[in-house]
Amino acid sequence: MKVAIIGGTGDQGFGLALRFVQAGLDVIIGSRDIKKAENTVNIIKNMIKGDEMQIQGMTNEEAAEEGDLLILTVPLQAQVVSLRSIKDHSEGKILVDATVPLETCLGGKPNRYVDLWEGSAAERSAEILKDKDVKIVSAFNNISSASLINIKEEVKCDCLISGDHEDAKKEVMKLAEKIPGVRSIDCGPLENARIIEKITPLLINLNIRNRIKLAGIRITGL
Ligand SMILES: NC(=O)c1ccc[n+]([C@@H]2O[C@H](COP(=O)([O-])OP(=O)(O)OC[C@H]3O[C@@H](n4cnc5c(N)ncnc54)[C@H](OP(=O)(O)O)[C@@H]3O)[C@@H](O)[C@H]2O)c1
Structure with a gap:
């Protein structure tokens, strides 16, 4: 299975790509700029040495066409434009949305949530791609890029996952559990992304208050 990361040159996409390449998956870094994508691929190749590594850089459109499973890792202000650019290449695929609606998209604070008309960023993705039979899954919203990029250590965070397609x-x-330390939690239908996305500004708040970068969340008692 080829995992294509749309906006894979940013912190979150880069971190996920590192972990998936490390796990032996076939990864595509997507970008608006092919050179930027190739640069990110070279950085990953330098960080994870290995002959069998499967990673390529492409434009977002090519990445969506080539990938079997797509992961969207762009800021909220880029969500609509990025999805429109890949819409015609995503028919019938799974799209994982990691977008968190933070106030930074309006020039505000990273520890404040912005309410969206659709209820959550993931539901907004579902709305934009509704005529393309794309299966939207919300995941990776609460896992910090700092912990993903810190490849010498396990990620100490559960992955809260919601979606309407079982x-x-x-x-x-299964994909999330390729990342050492991550446990996947089925959080029910996509509308629960409304709750999950709101946990991230809380974690950012805790990072700021404690001068750390690795705050995560674990669900106990399951
Ligand atoms: N960073 C984290 O720790 C973290 C944790 C959990 C969830 N998230 C969520 O994951 C998403 C990505 O976060 P990030 O920190 O990786 O973001 P980022 O580094 O700011 O941006 C990711 C990529 O999005 C593309 N992009 C940026 N602005 C754009 C625009 N105006 N139009 C089109 N494309 C644009 C860029 O790719 P190209 O220039 O290569 O096209 C950029 O490298 C966000 O929604 C964030 O809330 C982040």
Whole structure:
């Protein structure tokens, strides 16, 4: 399975790509700029040495066409434009949305949530791609890029996953557990992304208050 990361040159996409390449998956870094994508690929190749590594850089459109499972890692202000650019290349695929609606998209604070008309960023993705039979799954919203990029250590965070397509959700749960330390939690239908996305500004708040970068969340008692 090829995992294509749309906006894979940013912190979150880069971190996920590192972990998935490390796990032996076939990864595509997508970008608006092919040179930027190739540069990110070279950085990953330098960080993870290995002959069998499967990673390529492409434009977002090519990445969506080539990938079997797509992961969207762009800031909220880029969500709509990025999805429109890949819409015609995403028919029938799984799209994992990691977008968190933070006030930074309006020039505000990173520890404040912005309410969206659709209820959550993931539901907004579902709305934009509704005529393309894309299976939207919300995941990776609460896992910090700092912990993903710190490849010498396990990620100490559960992955809270929601979606309306059970098979797609199971696929993404398996994918998330390729990251050492991550446990996937099935959090029910996509509308629960409204709750999950709101945890991230809280974690950012805790990072700021404690001068750390690795705050995460664990669900106990399951
Ligand atoms: N960073 C984290 O720790 C973290 C944790 C959990 C969730 N998230 C969520 O994951 C998403 C990505 O976060 P990030 O920190 O990786 O973001 P980022 O570094 O600011 O941006 C990611 C990529 O998005 C593309 N992009 C940026 N602005 C754009 C625009 N105006 N139009 C089109 N594309 C644009 C860029 O790719 P190209 O220039 O190569 O096209 C950029 O490298 C966000 O929604 C964030 O809330 C982040």
